[in-house]
Amino acid sequence: MTDRSKGEVWVFAEQEEGKLAEIPFELLGKARELASKLGVKVGAVLMGEGVEPCAAALVAGGADVVHLIEDPALKVFRSKAYRHALVELIKEAQPQIVIFGATHMGRDLAPAVASALRCGLTADCTDLQIGDYTDKKTGETFANVLHQIRPAFGGNIIATIVNARHWPQMATVREGVMKPLDAAAREARGANAGTVVRHASHLDGVEIPVEVVEIVRKASSVNLKGARIIVAGGAGVGSKENFALLHDLAAALGGAVGGSRAAVDLGYCEHERQIGQTGVTVRPALMISCGISGAVQHLAGMQDAAKIIAINTDRDAPIFKVAHYGIVGDLNVVIPKLIKAIRNKG
Amino acid sequence: MKTYNCVVCIKQVPDTQKVTGEAMKADGTINRAALPAIFNPEDKNALEAALWVKETYGGTVTVITMGLPAAKAILREALMCGADRAVLVTDRKAAGSDTLATSYILSQAVKRFNPDLVFCGRQAIDGDTAQVGPQIGEKLDCAVVTYLEKLEMDGDTAIATRDIGTGIETCRAKLPALFTVTEKFGALRPFQMRRVMTYKNAEPEVLDCAAIGCEDARCGFAGSPTSVNKIQSVVLAGGAFKEISPDDAGIGGLVAELIADHTIG
Ligand SMILES: Cc1cc2nc3c(=O)[nH]c(=O)nc-3n(C[C@H](O)[C@H](O)[C@H](O)COP(=O)(O)OP(=O)(O)OC[C@H]3O[C@@H](n4cnc5c(N)ncnc54)[C@H](O)[C@@H]3O)c2cc1C
Ligand SMILES: Cc1cc2nc3c(=O)[nH]c(=O)nc-3n(C[C@H](O)[C@H](O)[C@H](O)COP(=O)(O)OP(=O)(O)OC[C@H]3O[C@@H](n4cnc5c(N)ncnc54)[C@H](O)[C@@H]3O)c2cc1C
Numbered sequence: 001m002t003d004r005s006k007g008e009v010w011v012f013a014e015q016e017e018g019k020l021a022e023i024p025f026e027l028l029g030k031a032r033e034l035a036s037k038l039g040v041k042v043g044a045v046l047m048g049e050g051v052e053p054c055a056a057a058l059v060a061g062g063a064d065v066v067h068l069i070e071d072p073a074l075k076v077f078r079s080k081a082y083r084h085a086l087v088e089l090i091k092e093a094q095p096q097i098v099i100f101g102a103t104h105m106g107r108d109l110a111p112a113v114a115s116a117l118r119c120g121l122t123a124d125c126t127d128l129q130i131g132d133y134t135d136k137k138t139g140e141t142f143a144n145v146l147h148q149i150r151p152a153f154g155g156n157i158i159a160t161i162v163n164a165r166h167w168p169q170m171a172t173v174r175e176g177v178m179k180p181l182d183a184a185a186r187e188a189r190g191a192n193a194g195t196v197v198r199h200a201s202h203l204d205g206v207e208i209p210v211e212v213v214e215i216v217r218k219a220s221s222v223n224l225k226g227a228r229i230i231v232a233g234g235a236g237v238g239s240k241e242n243f244a245l246l247h248d249l250a251a252a253l254g255g256a257v258g259g260s261r262a263a264v265d266l267g268y269c270e271h272e273r274q275i276g277q278t279g280v281t282v283r284p285a286l287m288i289s290c291g292i293s294g295a296v297q298h299l300a301g302m303q304d305a306a307k308i309i310a311i312n313t314d315r316d317a318p319i320f321k322v323a324h325y326g327i328v329g330d331l332n333v334v335i336p337k338l339i340k341a342i343r344n345k346g
Numbered sequence: 347m348k349t350y351n352c353v354v355c356i357k358q359v360p361d362t363q364k365v366t367g368e369a370m371k372a373d374g375t376i377n378r379a380a381l382p383a384i385f386n387p388e389d390k391n392a393l394e395a396a397l398w399v400k401e402t403y404g405g406t407v408t409v410i411t412m413g414l415p416a417a418k419a420i421l422r423e424a425l426m427c428g429a430d431r432a433v434l435v436t437d438r439k440a441a442g443s444d445t446l447a448t449s450y451i452l453s454q455a456v457k458r459f460n461p462d463l464v465f466c467g468r469q470a471i472d473g474d475t476a477q478v479g480p481q482i483g484e485k486l487d488c489a490v491v492t493y494l495e496k497l498e499m500d501g502d503t504a505i506a507t508r509d510i511g512t513g514i515e516t517c518r519a520k521l522p523a524l525f526t527v528t529e530k531f532g533a534l535r536p537f538q539m540r541r542v543m544t545y546k547n548a549e550p551e552v553l554d555c556a557a558i559g560c561e562d563a564r565c566g567f568a569g570s571p572t573s574v575n576k577i578q579s580v581v582l583a584g585g586a587f588k589e590i591s592p593d594d595a596g597i598g599g600l601v602a603e604l605i606a607d608h609t610i611g
Contacts, residue, residue: 104510104511108492111476114481115481115485120572121445133575151580152475154471156580159576161572161574162573211518211519213517215515216513217512286609324587326588327591333592334592340594341598
C-alpha cells in the first residue's frame with residue numbers, strides 16, 4: 001500500500017450535457033489551498049461521454065491533473081454507473097482527499113462511494129482546513145488531517161468533523177461558499193498547467209438498474225449567486241403584490257431579488273430565489289434585507305455579504321446582529337425613499 | 347397483478363425548528379431535552395409514498411426505526427396511519443453510529459423483509475446529512491432514486507420523477523429499488539380513527555444488532571470513520587451596526603455613502 005498522505009487532493013468535476021457546473025471551480029479554489037499545505041497535487045475527476053473538452057477549463061481553474069473517464073454509460077448521471085467507475089478509480093489512484101459539491105448529484109453520488117469504500121463522509125461543509133488532530137479518548141495524534149466544518153441540527157450548531165483513521169477523507173461542500181480562482185489567476189495558469197490522464201470505466205458487464213427517460217431542465221432565470229447586489233424580502237413584505245417593491249429597488253440598483261424561506265412558503269417569490277441553508281448561499285457586495293427576521297438558517301446563506309443593510313420594524317430582530325447598516329422602520333416607507341435617493345444619487 | 351412489499355425507514359428527531367430561547371442553555375449550547383421529539387418530517391412523506399403504493403397496487407408496509415425505545419412513539423404513529431408492521435432496532439452497540447454505521451445496521455434490518463421497494467426520507471432534520479438513504483441503497487446494491495417527487499409502478503419497474511436540481515428527471519428503475527422522498531411527494535395521510543384505538547399502546551417487534559446479523563466492528567463508534575471533534579453553537583456576536591434614521595435625510599446620507607465607497611453607483 002502506498003503512503004496515502006502523499007495522495008492527491010481530488011475534486012469531483014460535476015458536468016451535465018458536457019457543461020461544467022460552477023461548483024467544481026469553487027472546489028478547485030479550496031483544493032489548491034489544501035494541496036499546497038500538504039505539498040501534493042490537485043486532481044479533478046471528469047466523468048461522462050465526450051467531455052474531454054471540459055478538461056482545459058479545469059486545468060485553468062486549478063487542477064494539476066484531470067482524471068478523465070469517458071463511457072457511453074456515463075452520458076447522463078446515474079448513481080450506480082458513476083459510483084462504480086469512481087470507486088474503481090479511487091482504489092487505483094489513492095487520493096487522500098475527495099471533495100464533491102453538495103448538489104443533488106454530489107449528495108447522491110458521494111454517500112454511495114463512501115459506503116462502497118467504507119470511509120467517512122462529512123455532509124454539506126462550509127469550510128475545510130488542514131490541521132493536526134488528537135483523539136481525546138486514546139491520546140493518539142494525527143498530523144495534517146482534514147478538518148471538515150459544517151452546520152447541523154437545523155443550522156443551530158457548527159460541528160468540526162474529522163476522519164483520521166480512514167482513507168480517503170471525503171466531504172461534500174455547499175455551493176457558493178468556496179471561492180474559485182479569480183480571472184487573473186486562471187489566466188496566469190492557462191490550459192497547459194496540467195495534464196489529462198485517461199482511465200478505464202470498468203463498466204463492462206455491470207448492470208445499471210436505472211434508465212433515464214427524460215429530463216426537463218428548469219429555466220433558471222434567476223442568477224442570485226452571480227449578483228453583486230441583492231435585495232431580499234421576507235414575511236414582513238406582507239404580500240406577493242408588495243414584493244414588486246423589492247423588484248423596483250433591485251432594478252434601480254441593477255441587482256437581483258432573493259427571499260427568505262417564509263417569503264417562498266407564503267408564495268411571495270419563487271423557490272429558486274430562496275437564500276439560506278436550504279436555498280442558495282450568496283456573498284454579494286451589497287445585501288439589502290427587507291422584512292426578514294434573521295433566523296440562523298437564513299443567515300447561513302448571506303452573512304458573508306460584504307455589506308448588509310437591514311430594514312425591519314423590530315429593533316430586536318436578529319438580522320441587525322449581522323447588519324452593517326440598520327434601518328428600524330417600515331419597509332413600505334423606507335424602500336420608496338431608498339429608490340428615490342438612488343435615482344437622485346443621494 | 348403484482349403487489350409490493352414496502353419498507354420505510356423512519357427516524358425520531360428533536361424538533362430543531364423549535365430552537366428558541368428556552369431550548370438554549372446558559373452556556374449557549376442546545377438543551378436537547380427541551381425540544382420535543384418528533385417524526386422526522388420527510389420520513390412522513392416517505393411513509394405516504396409506501397401507503398400510496400399499498401393502496402393503489404396492493405402490498406404491505408413495514409416501518410423500521412433505529413433508536414432508543416422512546417422511538418416507539420413514531421412507530422405507533424405509522425401504524426395508526428396504515429402501516430402493517432413496525433420494527434424497532436435498538437442496541438447499545440449502535441450508539442455513536444455515523445451515517446456509514448447507521449446505514450449498515452438499517453440495511454441489515456431491511457434485508458430481513460426482502461422488500462420490493464424501500465423508502466427513506468431525503469434528510470433528517472438533526473444530523474442533516476441526507477446520506478443514510480443512498481448508503482442503504484449501496485449496501486442493498488439495488489436501484490437508488492434520490493429526491494423522489496412522484497411514482498408509478500409498472501410490474502417489475504418503477505417509473506419515478508425526481509428533482510435533479512437543474513431540472514426534473516423521469517427514470518425507470520428495476521426492482522428492488524430504494525427511494526429518498528422529498529416533501530413534494532405529498533403530505534402523510536391522517537391517522538385512521540379506528541387504528542388509533544388499536545395501536546395507541548402497540549408494541550413493535552424489537553431487534554438488536556445480533557438478531558439482524560450485524561458484525562460488531564461495523565456498528566456504533568467502532569464502525570464509524572467520522573468523529574465529531576468540536577461543536578459550537580451558533581451565537582450571534584451582537585450588532586455594532588450603524589443606525590440610519592428612516593427619513594429622507596438618513597436614507598439620502600446612506601445612499602451617498604454607498605456611492606462614495608463604490609458599493610453602488
Ligand atoms: C432545517 C431548516 C432549514 C431552513 N432553511 C431556511 C433557508 O434556507 N432560508 C430561510 O430564509 N429560512 C430557512 N428556514 C426557516 C427559518 O428558520 C425562518 O423561519 C425564516 O427564515 C423566516 O423568514 P422571515 O425572516 O422572512 O420571516 P419572519 O421570521 O416571520 O420575519 C419577518 C420579519 O419582518 C419584520 N416585519 C414585519 N413587517 C414589517 C414591515 N412592514 N417593515 C419591515 N419589517 C417588517 C418582522 O419584524 C420580522 O422580523 C429553515 C428552517 C429550518 C428548520
Ligand atoms: C453535529 C453532528 C454532525 C454530524 N455530521 C455527520 C457527517 O457529516 N457525516 C456522518 O457520516 N455522520 C454525521 N453525523 C452522524 C449522523 O447524524 C448519524 O449517523 C445519524 O444516525 C444519521 O444521519 P442523519 O441524521 O444525517 O440522517 P440522514 O442521512 O439525513 O437521514 C436520511 C434518511 O435516512 C433514514 N434514517 C436515518 N437515520 C435513521 C434511523 N436511525 N432509523 C431509521 N431511519 C433512519 C430516514 O429515512 C431519513 O430520512 C453527525 C452527527 C452530529 C450530532
